[in-house]
Amino acid sequence: MNDTLTNQLLSGQSVGATVQVVIDALFARIRSEEYPADTRLPSERTLASELGVSRNTVREALDVLENREIIRRRAGSGSFVTYRSAPDRNGTDSTVAERTSPLDHLVMRGILEPEMVRLAVINMTPRDLEDLSKTITHIESVRTEISDFVRYEEELYRKIAQGTRNPLLASCYDLVIDACQQSFRAPLMRRHLTPKRIQDYQQRYNTLFNAIAARDVEAAVEFIKLHLVEEQKLLLQDG
Template identity: 30%
Template structure:
């Protein structure tokens, strides 16, 4: 067996795409091209100019919003605020530890439909009740016309399904995803423009998934979960202006 190579420079980990884009946009914001109060081009236009996906643009703008250099208003667009002078000590998009929400959702789309299928096959009375509780809580919130993102109920629902699947390895794999969905960038995106109609829609989709699991319809459970997550992706990266 060959001896391990020595003196090699370790490969640097790739930066998140949205971080690179946020830095490029920040450089443009520091020029006269976009003075304070001006409206940035539409996300589709920025994506074409920079050769990246629209989700990457959305994440980059969300990172800049967390830095306080832009404001995004659903239905109106993204506007430049007063840009502070460049300060190395100031937190920037480049130092953000947040995972890319679009990448998290890609993993969820790969894994959670399978978790729902396993839950439909393997649930017992206790694990089924754990899935049902947040469904009922969310339905009550929808009936009350809540326009707050149901973060608690949503997380309880999805983690209960994973637990009902009865696979400890799957449970361990998905655990870090829930932590990533508590990060600032994710919260900024998911809470933006949330309405009572969104609460009602998610409540209905959770009910559909639950009923498929309860009926032990393995394929329908997977299908409904995939449909739900694809809807989250569409909604999270919908046009804002």
């Protein structure tokens, strides 16, 4: 189903304002693939607790999503995502990523990441934070494996982006990660991601997580700005 049409259909339902807020929140999570296709949604009780509404409100929102074929309910099993975003037919994202230089990439990170972290601090749910904590644990388990560290680092940033509850921002940041995966990053990491530097990054990301978990917007944003300065120094050193 076309994304624009889906938004119009969902917003056109005759439902109460609170139900519409829940519909929008759930659909944003589905579109950002926080709840990927074919996966089961959290229980009505869990969603009600996370969103601060009654189970009846959640149930009514799920009714709308099911009617629009965004989800499918299975008796005794729960609600499952059936929605799939329209594919990128032009390959535009890939082309942009391939043309992005290391400096372009860092500039975009400087624009997006402070606001991304700010929104994540405000909007991440306890469930999001628990999931983010697991990624931090994975990061801290790495000793020398560069590929593992990079994979978990990307996972960390994706979860923070998804935690903003802003699907457009999350999609923009997916493109930033795509650019990050281009050829310039591999040799850069091989040259600079030593065991000592891995430990340094582990400490940094632990600090970032603690600020997000404490709902400390100022500390989290200040941290990411300082982290980006260090990333810039690394890039200039490489140049």
